[in-house]
Amino acid sequence: MIKQRKLYTAFVILLVMILSGCSCKSLTKSDPLPSWSEGIAKTHIIEFVQTVTDKSSPDYIQPAERIATFDNDGTLWTERPVYFQLLFAIYRVKQLAPQHPDWQTTQPFKAALEGDMQTLATSGEKGLLQLIMATHAGMTTDEFAVIVNDWLATARHPRFNRPYNELVYQPMLELLTYLRTNDFKTFIVSGGGIEFMRPWTQEAYGIPPEQVIGSSIKTKLEMRDGIPVLVRLPEINFIDDKADKPVGINQYIGRRPIAAFGNSDGDLQMLQWTAAGDGKRFMMLVHHTDAQREYAYDRDSHIGKLDIALDAAEKNGWMVVDMQLDWKVIYPAN
């Protein structure tokens, strides 16, 4: 009888817990950011999330308005020795070279074929665009997604010898999950190609294609044997960088983020745009300070230059994460 009563009481407690929406998560009170060192960055992130989700707080923000935007290169995954998309373009140049004998003697293709990164770097934005147009256009959108996935499955990072989509930052993965657990909608807002990212962001970050904003080339609907396909054209549609990041955010999301995360001057305007909204806001920069475990660079870097935005962060009180100090680990375990 007593045993039965205890069982009964246990059931009632369990029932009350379920009905009151009490989940296992809140029971264990586990650390939502285990890869973050105890310190000001972790504390401020948690304080921000607790404040805007606390209905009794004057800074409470409705779930629908909890929009968080993340730069990708250097913020969610590594961007060194060069942007991974450039390495993908080089891979594509090599793949397509047999059909383009002139590339053996024409820049920037010659440099790409020879792996001459120095020359490639000096070809600047114009050279980069030439590479992108020659390697990212001419196929259907479905075909391009297959090409990206094939590359990810075979290519390895020269230093870490891991697939590129494994070189994502474990602390940022935890941050993404933590935000989503608190009803944030997480978006990528990257200068990288939108269709270069979409095939793998769900698996890598838990971010679905419709929440990925990036640079794009134009596409065109064509009927092939009565079947509609979208063909990728060698023509710029949108460059999602710097002052155009707020443009992209407005175009795709149509509302202002309450939190924004970047790592370079290319993210400055996204953070300014986020900061200029009403109510509680959170702006953060990842500072690459860890040459041993990843890379160390900022004001003088060609890739991921962090100069004006670093000054702006200090002036405006935005959070600057010191990778070396604030992150216990960089990448997920193998």
Add this chain to the structure above:
Amino acid sequence: MIKQRKLYTAFVILLVMILSGCSCKSLTKSDPLPSWSEGIAKTHIIEFVQTVTDKSSPDYIQPAERIATFDNDGTLWTERPVYFQLLFAIYRVKQLAPQHPDWQTTQPFKAALEGDMQTLATSGEKGLLQLIMATHAGMTTDEFAVIVNDWLATARHPRFNRPYNELVYQPMLELLTYLRTNDFKTFIVSGGGIEFMRPWTQEAYGIPPEQVIGSSIKTKLEMRDGIPVLVRLPEINFIDDKADKPVGINQYIGRRPIAAFGNSDGDLQMLQWTAAGDGKRFMMLVHHTDAQREYAYDRDSHIGKLDIALDAAEKNGWMVVDMQLDWKVIYPAN
């Protein structure tokens, strides 16, 4: 003792129901589409939803892939006597006329000021664009949202004498809710202006700004007294119509819908694009057949012309909804 046992049993049953995800909805088995007449349209919609959400069905589709796209004008709300956005543009012309004395003698502005819809209609797409550029650009994005809301709050439909955002179709509202209840993500894919729709789609349709795709003009980030604003420019960015509807879907959503809803030839390619995907699909056209309760028009109409798409629907077995027969009511109760 027996009483206690019964209580205990009831608790266990309740607990099992909760744990197995049995919700009140499925208990009551209420009609999800009460404004739809019993008939082939309603039956097919429900069959489609039940099939793709049934884990034991070979046609089961993961929630993440349950993307449904809806045209707006003539599919979710009325588009007669003319597109409501044109009426908004005319309202804006009258509002701005004092600053543009030349409009008194220049077309299409003269016709707009005089309410001469005949002349406006003959000014064609070029005239319409002129009106849009003159009335939809020059302000910030925030200012434009206020202007749209002000218009909705004061303007009334000439025939129904109701605010335009009340002239939404009750059966389609039920369909949107029914799909979302079944873990569909509902998007608008409209030729109408994206920033003309976003201020009111959440309230009218339960569709948030980030799930609204439409035509757009370009915007530019400017700093005004140290505060970043997005200024609307008199320059076309994207026309989300006909063959560019799949382009817009790919650009914004990045995956193919499994269900698409339209009402005119402008939606043909969206339905073709949806139909061409793998797995179970649902394509539907709203046929305006009800002159008494709304309007009746199709093949010969200037607005919402339904001709090629109607033939395609017959050929491909897409659902054609007869407003007069299939819908018990048109608009929500006052």
